[in-house]
Amino acid sequence: MPSATPSSFIPLENIIIPAGFSKPLVELSPVRKIALALFVMGLLVFIIGGTGAFTAVPLLYSFGSLGLATLGALLYLLPLFREYKPGIHHNGIMFSKVQSRGALAWMVGIGMTGFYVLLYWYAEYLQHCIRAADPLSFWLRGKAADQWFLYGTLYTLAVVIMGVRMIAKYRHSRYQIIRTLSVVVFQLMFAYLIPAWLQMMNQPEFYFTYFWPLKYDYLNPANVRYFLASPNQLMVFMIIWGMIMTFVATPVLTYFFGKRWYCSWVCGCGGLAETLGDPFRQNSDKSLKAWKIERWMIYSVLIFVTSMTGLLWVNSAMQGGVLGEFSLGYAKAYSFFVGSLFSGVVGTGFYPIMGSRVWCRFGCPMAAVLGLFQRHFSRFRITTNGGQCISCGNCSTYCEMGIDVRSYAQRGENIVRASCVGCGVCSSVCPRGVLSLENGAAKGRVKQ
Ligand code: SF4
Ligand code: SF4
Numbered sequence: 238m239p240s241a242t243p244s245s246f247i248p249l250e251n252i253i254i255p256a257g258f259s260k261p262l263v264e265l266s267p268v269r270k271i272a273l274a275l276f277v278m279g280l281l282v283f284i285i286g287g288t289g290a291f292t293a294v295p296l297l298y299s300f301g302s303l304g305l306a307t308l309g310a311l312l313y314l315l316p317l318f319r320e321y322k323p324g325i326h327h328n329g330i331m332f333s334k335v336q337s338r339g340a341l342a343w344m345v346g347i348g349m350t351g352f353y354v355l356l357y358w359y360a361e362y363l364q365h366c367i368r369a370a371d372p373l374s375f376w377l378r379g380k381a382a383d384q385w386f387l388y389g390t391l392y393t394l395a396v397v398i399m400g401v402r403m404i405a406k407y408r409h410s411r412y413q414i415i416r417t418l419s420v421v422v423f424q425l426m427f428a429y430l431i432p433a434w435l436q437m438m439n440q441p442e443f444y445f446t447y448f449w450p451l452k453y454d455y456l457n458p459a460n461v462r463y464f465l466a467s468p469n470q471l472m473v474f475m476i477i478w479g480m481i482m483t484f485v486a487t488p489v490l491t492y493f494f495g496k497r498w499y500c501s502w503v504c505g506c507g508g509l510a511e512t513l514g515d516p517f518r519q520n521s522d523k524s525l526k527a528w529k530i531e532r533w534m535i536y537s538v539l540i541f542v543t544s545m546t547g548l549l550w551v552n553s554a555m556q557g558g559v560l561g562e563f564s565l566g567y568a569k570a571y572s573f574f575v576g577s578l579f580s581g582v583v584g585t586g587f588y589p590i591m592g593s594r595v596w597c598r599f600g601c602p603m604a605a606v607l608g609l610f611q612r613h614f615s616r617f618r619i620t621t622n623g624g625q626c627i628s629c630g631n632c633s634t635y636c637e638m639g640i641d642v643r644s645y646a647q648r649g650e651n652i653v654r655a656s657c658v659g660c661g662v663c664s665s666v667c668p669r670g671v672l673s674l675e676n677g678a679a680k681g682r683v684k685q
Contacts, residue, residue, distance in 0.1 A: 266320065272312035279306025289365045299372045303390070310398045317405035324409050325631070325666050335589065336516050342589035350586030357577045360384040377433040386433075392509060393429040397421055399512035406515070410665040412674070416501055420508035428505045443475045446503050448482040450542045451603035453571070455479040457546070458553035488610055494676055495617025496607035497659020504603070506596055509585065510637065511660060514593025518637040518662065521592030527639055531598055531656065538575055539605040545571045575600065594637045598656060608655030617659065618675055618682040623649025625669045632663035632672060646671050653683050 265273065283302035285291075291298035334341040355362050367387045374382035382390075400421040407413035427446040436442055441464075449456040455476070464476035490498045500507045521527075545567050552564040584596025597604050611617060623646060632642035638656045642663045645652045652672075664672040 266316060269313050269316055272309045274309070276306050276309030276313060279303070279309055283366065283369060286369060287363070287366045292365060292368060295368050295371050299369050302369045303373075303394070307394055307398065311401065314398065314402045314405060317402065318408075321405065325668065326406055327631070327666070330519060336519070338520060338590055342517075346586060346589040349588065350582055353582040353586050356384055356388055357581060363387070374433075377430070378436045380436070389429055389432075392505070393424055395513045396424045396505075396508050399515065403512050403515055407662070407665050410661070412661045413665055416661065417511065419502045420504075420511055423503050424505050424508045440469075440471060441475070444505075445475075445478065446505065448479055448487065448603070449546070450483075450539065450606060451504075451506075451601060452479070453542050453546065453576070453602075456483070457568075458550050462553075487606065488614070491607050491610040491617075492615050495615050495657070495659050496604065496611045497617065497657075497661075497674070499607060500597060500604060500658035501660045506580070506584070506601065507594075507658065510588075510593040510597060514588050514637070517588045518593045519634050520590060521594065521598070521637050521639040523633055523636070523639050523641050531639070534599045535601070535605045535608070538579075538600050539602045541571055541575065542602045575602075592637055592639070594658065597658060598638050604656075604658070611657070612653060612655040614679075616676045616679045616682070617653075618677070619645075619652035619657065619664070620673045620675050621646040621649055621651065622671050622673075623647060625671045627669055629668065631666045631668065635662050635666050637662070642672065651682055 279302050282291075282298070282305065286298050286302055291301070331337050333339070335345060336342070360367075363384055367382050367384055370382035370387040370390050373390060374380060374386050378386070400417050403417045404414055407417070423446050428444055432442045432444055444452065447455070454460055456479070461476055464472045467473060487499070501511065545564075548564040548567055579600045580596050584600060587595050592598075619642075626643070626646040628643060628647060630643050632646065633640070633644075636642050637660065638654075638658060640652065640654055640657060640663075642652065646667075659674055661674050664674060
């Protein structure tokens with residue numbers, strides 16, 4: 238006989254209300270408690286190793302920190318497939334001190350922000366931690382790790398591990414399963430293993446999934462000239478690949494599929510936001526004021542990067558005669574304020590407070606370009622069946638880009654916003670099947 242309990246609910250026997258609390262908490266199974274302990278132990282070993290305590294035993298340090306934390310995280314997440322039935326899982330999110338901007342969220346945010354500050358400007362304090370990545374680095378690249386290899390390793394582990402969680406949580410949606418697998422594979426292969434292998438082969442470290450304007454130095458005149466003049470055919474291919482992706486593939490693919498082909502399927506920044514950032518997606522600001530700030534900021538960054546690239550080319554054509562110092566200073570300012578401070582420190586460190594797409598929403602110049610195409614020259618839209626909407630607001634709550642999806646659904650209006658990254662979570666959490674991501678004919682997608 239079918240259960241009367243909706244499949245998305247946690248069984249009642251798993252919900253406990255401790256004395257003195259009015260809020261339900263989900264009890265962890267013994268396996269998940271042990272897994273959590275392993276994960277915390279791995280983190281502690283990693284942090285203690287930062288003092289140099291395990292310098293004499295690098296392999297043990299590596300397995301005892303990164304290895305143990307990875308094992309613990311996977312053992313913690315895999316039982317979700319058995320313990321939770323497929324369906325919409327939101328139970329307790331607004332009671333969680335980590336997920337609803339409580340004290341724990343601030344602690345996690347400050348910890349992540351602090352890590353980025355050390356990584357970018359005080360890497361000498363991470364030297365002992367970096368040794369945890371040495372065995373992997375020697376194996377993949379044939380040389381010792383540096384801070385960027387450690388960062389890439391942690392980043393990729395976060396995407397893979399939290400990708401497992403994402404699939405377990407949204408496995409009632411085929412779109413979410415395939416999309417999550419896509420970002421995990423692109424991160425693992427194209428942003429981690431292939432660049433490492435290129436270094437092993439004494440080739441330039443190149444990321445085939447990053448293009449101008451996100452990877453602004455790929456159109457830097459000095460780089461372009463150096464790569465094109467190289468006798469190495471692979472280097473010539475790399476620079477031509479980047480140009481084709483920027484000037485041909487980006488507009489064409491965005492015309493057919495919207496910005497989601499990149500932001501939610503390929504990009505590493507989007508990959509981290511969709512996996513590690515998923516527990517925080519409800520913290521995005523949905524106000525009109527935030528929408529206004531978002532447009533001012535993102536297009537300002539686009540103007541900044543475009544003018545910087547233009548200046549560098551003018552300077553190069555004039556052989557540094559007139560604008561030499563100024564254009565180099567301009568490029569350094571962009572690299573500091575946007576490349577490091579915004580995309581790293583704020584963009585990821587603020588996940589627990591401002592939601593998972595702070596960088597994509599307020600700062601990414603690639604998202605700005607893709608958004609302009611999506612809004613004005615694309616077939617992509619989210620259609621809404623207004624008659625079915627019960628105004629529950631799930632869609633707006635879980636939109637990481639701060640779009641008030643419900644207001645469109647209530648009016649039965651298509652959503653064609655420049656900022657929508659096509660993650661499809663609004664559709665996956667709608668209990669009434671109101672929302673549908675489509676790539677129909679461009680005509681009529683926007684009401685005049
Ligand atoms: S509107 Fe929907 S698909 Fe677009 S970003 Fe928001 S949740 Fe994702
Ligand atoms: S579109 Fe769906 S999720 Fe959004 S308010 Fe309506 S019923 Fe709720």
